[in-house]
Every structure is written in C-alpha cells, then in structure tokens.
Amino acid sequence: MWLIPSECEPRAVRFGIQPDRSSGYFLRRPTPLRIALFVACYNDTLFPQTGVAVTELLERLGHTVEFPLAQTCCGQMHYNTGYHGEAVPLVRRFVELFRDAETVCVPSASCVAMMREHYELIARNEDDPALLAEVQALLPRVFEFSELLTKKLKVTDVGAHFPHSVTYHPSCHSLRMLNIREEPLTLLRAVDGLNLIELPNREQCCGFGGTFAVKNMDVSTAMLAEKKACVIETKAEVVTSLDNSCLMQIYGGLHRDGSNVRTVHIAEILNSVKGLAGGNA
C-alpha cells in the first residue's frame, strides 16, 4: 500500500498502480496475476493492435501476460458452419494449450461464447469424459476481456484518456450468450474525455454472423444498412465493441459509403493513455 494524493492518480496509473477511489486516496497494487492471452485467430491476423492493447493494459495494471504461440483458432467458424468434426481437434488444441493457465483472457466475446455454449456439448458428442472434465475445469478460468477487467480484476477505471465521442455496439454473443450488459459501458464511462453516446436499437445484430456474411450476403448487407443508419444517427466519431468481427462488418459498410467513422476495439480505447505510447487515439 502506498499513500498517494489523489492528484497524482493519473501518473500512478501509468506506473501500474490501480486507483481505488472507494478508499479515499489510498492506492492499492493488485495481486499480480499470470494471464494467458488467447487472442483469437482473426485478431492475430487482422487486428494485431487489439492484442497489443490487451497486453499493454494488463501489464500496466500490474499483471503478467503470457501468449502460448501454438494457439490458433477456437473452432467457432467450423462449428457454427456445420463442420463439427473439423472443429473437434481445435477444441482439443485449445484445452491442451490452456489447461494449466491460471486465468485466460480472450478479447473476443464470440470465441468465449463458442467455448461456453458449445465446448461441453462437443465433448459429450465425442463421448470423451476426459475432455469433458478438462473443459469443465478450464471454462471458469476463461474470461472475455471486459469481463476479466470488471469481474475478475474488479477494475472499472483503468486510467484511460480518449477524447472522442464513442458509441458502443453490444455484440450479440456478448449480450445474449455471455450476458455482458453493463460491464463495457461502465469501463467506457470511466475513460477520461470520452463522450459515450447511446446507439439506437443497439441490441440488434449487425448482420455479420460469420459465414452468414457471405452465404447470405444480401440479407447481411440489409441488416448492416440498419446498423449503419443507427451509428450515423449518433454522430459519434468512433464505434466500439467487444468483437472485432462486428466492427469489421460495420467498418466495411461505413467505409464503402465514404463515412469517416472509425471502429476501435474496446481494449484499444482502454489502453489509450495521455502522452503515452500505445494509445492510438
């Protein structure tokens, strides 16, 4: 424990000290955790900056981040498209790689939904009690990124500075499968300089849906049109979400229309700190 006056707080945060406003200006260093990052294949390939932001933020909060290099994909694309047999080795791979992890962080609600909704069923259908037991033992330690911050690390203010108007799109899988509702909003409200604007009809799907986006291109585009109109209505500069997949869909449509609204994963917003590298605002 340190006794630090509250005006020094922003500086303290940069040095990995977590503010605890409930106890006046006592600041408490959290118990450091070893967090294994499952970044998700599409983040790794298409959105590396999200993984960078997660790593830097967690380290700034005083934790150790590990990245098992053998990780690839959680199996969601195959499983949700009906290639169930093809998904099984990927499920096994994930479980083998992360079974000894203390805590697993996944900056993709959709992948976490895949694990929580389907991994047990997959193990059961494989008639593999050992796999089932491992899945059941591992899943309670797997957290979506915003869940990890708010539920496990119990932080809401990560000392971020992001002077932009932002609207939040709750991805379907975060909302309806992981039941993450208020957590990301709480995190965003605590960001210095951030003007949070509510997205109209926000709980409606953006139309991505994985392979749906190409298999049912026309319907996907029609759904996207509704989402785009809602985003434009907010006049926000930035759309954020827990899932880069939705953001890829929303950005793809907005950019095609010539809009300059940006899409930024929530981790990148939370990792934006005044005057420090890593914030890409």
Add this chain to the structure above:
Amino acid sequence: MSIRVGKAAKAPAFPIAAHKALENNQLRANVRRATTTIRNKRALRVEEMPDWEALRSAGAAIKQHTLAHLDHYLEEFVANCERAGGKVHWARDADEANSIAINLIRTYAPKDSTTPVEVIKVKTMTSDEIQMNHALEAAGITPIETDLADMIVQLGHDEPSHIVVPALHKNRTEIRDIFRASMNKPELTDQPEDLTSAARKYLRERFLRTKIAVSGANFAIADTGTVCVVESEGNGRMCLTLPEVLITLVGIEKVIPSFGDLEVYLQTLPRSATGERMNPYNSLWTGVTPGDGPQHFHVILLDNGRTKLLEDEMERETLQCIRCAACLNACPVYRETGGHAYGSIYSGPIGAILSPQLQSLEHSRSLPYASTLCGACYEVCPVKINIPEVLIHLRGRVVREDQKTLKGKLGVENIAMQAAATIFRNERRYEASQRLARIGQLAFERKGMLTNLPGMAGGWTATRDLKPIPSHSFRDWWKSRKKKGASN
C-alpha cells in the same frame, strides 16, 4: 408415406428468395413496422411479469415431459375426448389427414348436389402445412378462411408470411385493394373501420350459412379431452360454435397433460404472440354438448414427420413450440426479408428449424443457414427452444450429408473449410498461411483497401470494404518484443 410442409419442397433456396424479397421496399417497410410494433408491445407485457423466467421454464418443462411420454398423453387425450362425444382420427401424413377431412365433409354435407359444399375455417396453420385448401378444392369443396388475416391472404391469392399475423406483409391500402377486387366494393376506403366492417359483413353471411367448420387447436388437454383455441377477433368463436359439424386438425405435439397446465401457456402465449395480457377469446370445448354448439365433433391427430423428431433430444426441442411467433418478431433476418423468403408456411427462426426437420433437409438445406445465430429468438422464446443450437445441429447434418457425395466433397466451401481446418491444426502452417495471405492480397489492394476479392470473399467485398491484412500479426509483435526483452 410422403411428408410435406406446404410448398416448401419446391421453394427456392433462402438466399435467392431473400434477394427477391429485399427488392420489395413496400413489403420490407410493412414487415419492419409490424414486427417493431409487436416486439415493443411484447417487451412491455413481459417486463411487468415478476415470474416471467419461471413461466418460461415451466412452459419448457411441461412440453419436455409431454414429448418424452407423448404416446401416453395422446392415448389419454383420445380416451377422454371420445368419452365426451368426440371422435378422434389418426393421420400419418398430409394426404391421410386431407382424405379424412374430405370424407368427413362429404358425410355431413347436404346431399343435394346443386349447391357447392362450403366449409368455414379458422386458426389452422396446420391445414396450411398439409395444403388442405388445395385438397378440398380438388374435391369440389370450397374452403372459406375466416380469421381476418387468413381471409386477406386467401382473397389476395397470397401465402401467409407470419405464423400469428399471416397478412403482416400487407398494409391497409393493399388490403383495401384486395377487398375492392374480391368483394365488388369499388368505393371502399382504407380506413380501418371501413375495412373491418366490410370483412365483418362478408364473414357473417358465411358464418350463418355454413354447416361445417374446420379449425386448428392451440392445446389438446389429455386429462379432460378438452381442445383450446385462442384468438383475438371472435371469428374463431363463431366458427367453433355456430356450425353443426366441427373438424379440428391437431398436430400431435399440441397435447399437454392436464387442464392446470393451461395456466402457464395462457399467460405466456398471448404476451409473446401479440403483446396482450390475455387473448380476447379463449375457446375451450370438450366433446359434444347436446343443444349447444356443434353436434358432431371430430379431431384429426396429425403426425406428418413429427414422430421422427422425437428420437433426437435436441431435435425434439423444436416440438415444444406453441406458435407464438415471438422469434419471428425478434429476428433481424425475418425483419429484412419477411416470411415468404423461407419458402414454407413456417417462417422465421422456428421455420428455419421446423421445415427442414419435418420434411427433409434435402428440400430446405439453406434454411438452417438463414440466421446469424444472434440469439434474439432464444431470448424471447416462451418455451425456451434453443433455436441457435438447433440451427447449428442441423447445419452439421447438412454438411455431413454433403460430404457423402462427390459433388459436396469437391465443393468450394468444403475445400476451403478442410484447408482452414488443416491450417488451424498446426501453428507453423497457420503462420505460413498468414504470410501467404499477405502476399496474395497484394493483387487486390486498391488505395490501401480491399474492395474486390475473388471467390467466396467476393461476397464480402460486393457490399463492404476490407482493410488489408497488416504487415505484422500479433504473434510477430509478441515474438519481436520477446527478442528485444531478451537482448536488453
């Protein structure tokens, strides 16, 4: 035995039908307006219920129990219904059900052959499933739909597009035009009062002159032999009480064990279906009562593929459906396309799992893919059918059946998926393909953006841009950082 669901066997694939539907701006505006209204009303009526989740669980549990012991409860229903003066007939499929209905109508129809035989019909989506109207017409019998929306659909030579609100895709101006043409009323306005009074006059004449009615049922109660129909207009009550003969077509999954179980569904069904606390008309009847209502009552219990679903626990879940259509109103896909795109009288998310299971996957293999798996359907379902899970299960069946054929094996999608699976099974292959994709995309990059990709990815870039794959992956950043850390 041939199982068929309406005209679904001949329907075009969903993406093709949806493409056509999306071009109809009037239809899309009507569907959006109507589903938004019902959706909001439902939300209000659900929020006010302190025990909504408990009611959902109870609704699911009763149905699960019944379906696990369906033989028992069906026999109990038959015994109690017949004891009360009803007569029950079993129909394995559409043709059997139709011929039973036709024979019954011929038995009771007036014997003078100069007047055509008419029957009034109400609240029987199941009769659309078996295309009863076509069968009746072919047998020289004229079916008259009396539910207002069904009547609009029939007079407009249209197909229902919604489970609860079959004419949801029509606005009142379009309805006025249908009435003007079919009722010979060129002066009719599109004011709701005028439209309803025209419909009322048209229907009353038919209620009073027709002796035989065909209905559906919302519930068939085993321990009393009672049948229940819920509705909003009162036209159903007319059909169920005025004629001398009543033939009720019931899917075997509509049976519930006891009268007390209605308590759950009469709370969840109206709130889910129309956003009402209770239905304006709840008709319940048990067999025949001398001097009151129809004196001849027949029930046709229809299988038409349902027993096939009982074998698999997950597929069986589909039969829990009480046809409230909350999933249609909540569905962002249905909202864009309306019901016709599903090529079946059962549309929306429940249609996407029901039609392929009742008939065969072969005829509706695109339906399980007509969803983003957003979960809005599951969230509102009053009997907790995990529709996304069933959709994924059916997708699995589609793929496995495909992979048995050479054409399926050599299909673009299967090859791409097999390649991806191979890549994901090994991190070195995965890293190599990241590098390969980075090089491959160079040919398609324009002004720092991918706007015209080939093959399946072209479906993406037809309407959306894509940022090119960055020069370094996250794992590249991680490795270089570790290296720097090690050298420091």
